[in-house]
Amino acid sequence: MPEPRILVVGPSWVGDMVMAQSLFMTLRQRYPRCRIGVVAPGWSQPILARMDEVGEAIALDVGHGQFGWKTRRTLARRLRGRFDTAIVLPRSWKSALVPFLARIPQRVGFTGEQRYGLLNERRELDRKALDQTVKRFVALGLPRDEAMTGDFPIPRPRLRVDPDNLIELRIRLGLTSRPAIGLMPGAEYGPAKQWPLGHFRELAGRLEAEGFEVRVLGGPKDVGAGETIAMGHAHVHNLCGQTRLADAVDLLADCQQVVTNDSGLMHVAAAVGTRVHALYGSSSPDYTPPLTDSARIHFLGLSCSPCFERTCPLGHTNCLVQLSPQRVLGALLGSPMGALARG
Numbered sequence: 001m002p003e004p005r006i007l008v009v010g011p012s013w014v015g016d017m018v019m020a021q022s023l024f025m026t027l028r029q030r031y032p033r034c035r036i037g038v039v040a041p042g043w044s045q046p047i048l049a050r051m052d053e054v055g056e057a058i059a060l061d062v063g064h065g066q067f068g069w070k071t072r073r074t075l076a077r078r079l080r081g082r083f084d085t086a087i088v089l090p091r092s093w094k095s096a097l098v099p100f101l102a103r104i105p106q107r108v109g110f111t112g113e114q115r116y117g118l119l120n121e122r123r124e125l126d127r128k129a130l131d132q133t134v135k136r137f138v139a140l141g142l143p144r145d146e147a148m149t150g151d152f153p154i155p156r157p158r159l160r161v162d163p164d165n166l167i168e169l170r171i172r173l174g175l176t177s178r179p180a181i182g183l184m185p186g187a188e189y190g191p192a193k194q195w196p197l198g199h200f201r202e203l204a205g206r207l208e209a210e211g212f213e214v215r216v217l218g219g220p221k222d223v224g225a226g227e228t229i230a231m232g233h234a235h236v237h238n239l240c241g242q243t244r245l246a247d248a249v250d251l252l253a254d255c256q257q258v259v260t261n262d263s264g265l266m267h268v269a270a271a272v273g274t275r276v277h278a279l280y281g282s283s284s285p286d287y288t289p290p291l292t293d294s295a296r297i298h299f300l301g302l303s304c305s306p307c308f309e310r311t312c313p314l315g316h317t318n319c320l321v322q323l324s325p326q327r328v329l330g331a332l333l334g335s336p337m338g339a340l341a342r343g
Contacts, residue, residue: 003033005103007058007083009095010040010048014245014264015189017044018271019134019291020089024053025155026141037083039075039098045248047268050159060098067094074100082092087140088119108140126150133288156291157271159249166250173239178213181332182251182258182274184265185225186218187289188242190310192282193261195320203228203259203325208235210333215239217248217265257332266290277331281320282307296331298323 006027010020017040024036037056038048040166048057060075062068072094086099091112099107100118115122123140129150130136139147140155146152169175185200187193204214214233216226218240226238243251248265253272254259260266260276262283269276270290278290280299284306289297290314299305305319312319 003035004031005035005037005083006031007037007039007079007086007099007102007199009086009088009090009099010038010044011089012041014044014047015267015288016049016089016133016137017019018159018264018267020137021051021053021157021159021271022155022291023087023089023137023141023251024051025071025157026138026153028053029155030141043245046244047159047249050161050246050249051157052160063069071095073101079104086125089137089140089259091125093118106230110136110140122145131286145304154291157267158273159268159271161253161272162246162250165247166254169243169251170245170254173237175215175237176213176235178211178235180213180215180255181207182255182260182269183214183216183229184258184260184263184269185216185229186222186265187261187263189262189283191221192307192309192312192317192320193263193280195261195279195281196317197225197228198330199320199323199325200225200259201231202332203329204229204236205233206325206329207332208233215251217251231300259328259332259333262288275335277328279320279323279328281317281323282309282312284308296335298328298331 020192027034035055036053036055037058039060042059042061045057048054062071076098083104085106086104088096090111091110093115096115096118107119109119110125111122130139134154178284183200208212214236216229216238220241222240225239230236230238249268252269252274255274257275258269261279266278270292276295277288278297285297285299300319300323302319
């Protein structure tokens with residue numbers, strides 16, 4: 001029997017791409033000799049390169065809000081004859097276009113945005129049975145009857161770490177031998193998912209006093225936030241905008257614990273085995289939890305949350321404001337790793 005050739009149209013968010021590894025792992029377990037290619041935005045290639053299951057990362061760079069017909073058609077021509085099955089994770093019409101134009105024989109995805117001509121195996125999404133994003137991804141790699149139950153194993157993502165790159169990063173960034181705690185203040189979705197910067201800054205100062213090195217990680221958009229948190233602290237390093245996505249994988253693996261909003265870097269930290277303290281406000285830990293047993297969820301569960309809004313509709317964001325730095329610090333120091341810096 002020839003090895004299956006499977007093309008996955010991947011998601012456009014860091015956290016979702018990490019969770020998609022659960023699908024890749026499922027495919028590899030079921031079809032050990034399969035070849036997996038992933039079509040995804042170019043930024044995701046460093047993450048895909050850390051997934052042993054992915055044989056080929058195929059960049060599709062289309063500007064935000066652009067249809068990109070010419071780009072999609074050109075890519076589809078390159079892919080013709082190379083894959084037997086396509087699994088389309090996003091539910092948009094345009095996400096199913098490349099497999100259709102590439103004439104891939106079997107094209108699987110959930111029904112959405114009138115994709116009737118583009119997919120030839122359309123599945124209805126049972127939101128109750130498939131109540132988590134990662135379950136929906138894995139379900140598309142399973143036979144329809146098995147997937148409908150929602151009762152199937154979910155492999156935990158596991159990103160490969162590059163120890164040589166970590167050594168170079170520690171030297172270049174001037175990091176110390178103190179035990180490290182990572183802080184991730186960003187969240188692309190919006191401010192309703194972001195713990196107040198004042199809380200992050202207070203926590204960073206307390207952690208420094210306890211003997212930790214604090215690493216603030218994020219992208220270029222988070223540079224200002226990182227500066228606010230790190231200002232005036234000798235052992236709090238603002239690394240926002242100074243590292244690539246692959247660097248964040250290695251730096252997070254080197255941290256003992258991390259404190260993070262519900263964000264893409266939260267899922268990266270979980271996938272390298274670091275203990276995660278996940279802060280939830282407008283989103284739900286039931287829907288997008290960190291996929292690790294080494295996690296502590298901080299969620300107040302106020303009557304107004306989760307609202308799933310980008311900005312607080314009530315204007316106060318109490319679901320995060322009332323989540324105190326003292327509570328998070330206590331959880332950090334109370335963990336088995338938290339005692340190491342204090343001696």
